[in-house]
Amino acid sequence: MARILMKGNEAIGAAAIKAGCKFFFGYPITPQNELPEFMAREFGKHGGTFLQAESEVAAINMVYGAAGAGARVMTSSSSPGIALKQEGISYIAGAELPCVIVNIVRGGPGLGGIQPAQSDYYQSTRGGGNGDYRLVVYAPANLQEAVDLTMEAFEVADYYRNPVMVLGDGMIGQMMEPIEFKEPKKRELPSKDWATTGTKGKRKPNIINSLRLAPAELEKLNHKIQDKLKKIEENEVMYEMYNMEKPELVFCAYGTTSRIVKNTIELLKSEGINAGLIRPITLWPFPYKAFEEIPETAKAILTVEMSCGQMVDDVKIGISGKLPVGFYGRVGGMIPSPQEIVDKAKEMLGGVK
């Protein structure tokens, strides 16, 4: 199929339509506005319903409702808006409903700024709302991946009955790259016999709820959710190993930052330093096992993020103390340059030699 040049935000919307999404509820916020704008314009032509809610809280509760009725549904926002949605996301996880949530991250904390950031790592990968649950979190590094992972997100959400997040940043949302819309990979999905679609007088009503006052019952639900999350950890981890044959230094970076690190690796190569990259594609489940595959040539790990080092915790768990873990980051919408990362890499290698 022909390649199309599209903005990231629009491409994610187009991918959702292609994946059979039927409802979109959102509320405007930069830098993801082109996504609801695209849906407002295009969704109706494909049998979808677009609705701009009165707030982020309303939007996520509309998602809760549509998901409970068994529809493929999506919402999108950016950092502070996603913070507002956390109550609803927790309810959706508690009611074991599938949905897709897009976060085009901007600098924080608070209202922060509108430039790209990766400072919602903790919020995305640790659940985000109250209670014991996790979201599957996809972090695309380019627009083709944003499209492919958005389609996959709907399948995974339905397969596990769990909310799934697609985590981009302002750059992924705003930039244009060629995209090819391939047919989404279909999983064998169980029928949604739990959905509230009307009994027609023929069955007992289905109930969608996240309130369980009996402790034993709530404990049972928690165990069920944990069993499901374990399966996700076993089956859904995605990562890329880049230039990892004989690296002296191993970078760990995801999304936009991983692209900058790839340029850094080229710069280091021209100076005779061989570096590789572990790029998590799923941030949860985190690719801990990638760190077991690091060759013995590696002397250190350098995590690079557009945050103050939120992913460092997971990198340290992954490497289990076998190698020193360093960190370089820029925040607040500042983007690290390849040269800055080169300098930090050399400083680190100097230190561990």
Next chain:
Amino acid sequence: MINERVICAGFGGQGVMSMGQLLSYAGMIEGKHVSWLPSYGPEMRGGTANCNVTVSDTPIGSPIITHDATAAIVMNLPSLIKFESELENGGMMLINSSLIDRKIERKDIKAYYVPANEIAGEIGSGKVANMVMLGAYLELTKVVKVETVIEALRKVFGPSKEHLIPLNEKALQRGAEAVKEQ
């Protein structure tokens, strides 16, 4: 091997974003790797706009241009001041001399001065000043074929604006002529 990293910059409304998009579009049609990254933010009317375009024969790492632009197309003075330092050694700057009355300061880059607004006015519309600059850039670098840019333009415009194609074609051509002698 092509690995062009171009900054297109000017006032909002000068068509710098669409200039960059057309270049990306044409690169894609010719089967190259391309990326287009806009600046975005709270800008006032008449404020500055710019985009980073990469056209490459190999996969693109970072779409951000940091001090390694191979070319900059600047449509106004603030853009010249802002982006002169972003060019790599030996890079080229295309300057809209209709609106910028000063020369560049760096000695290690090439400069081409194109009176884009005047040329655009002569051929019928000041709005195609961006296409004049793009024509000049393509003449100097041959990153993509002019015909491919026209093909891209047809796709962007659609049939209802087919009548604007000849004007844009002319603008590209006059831009190319403007730098042939320099």
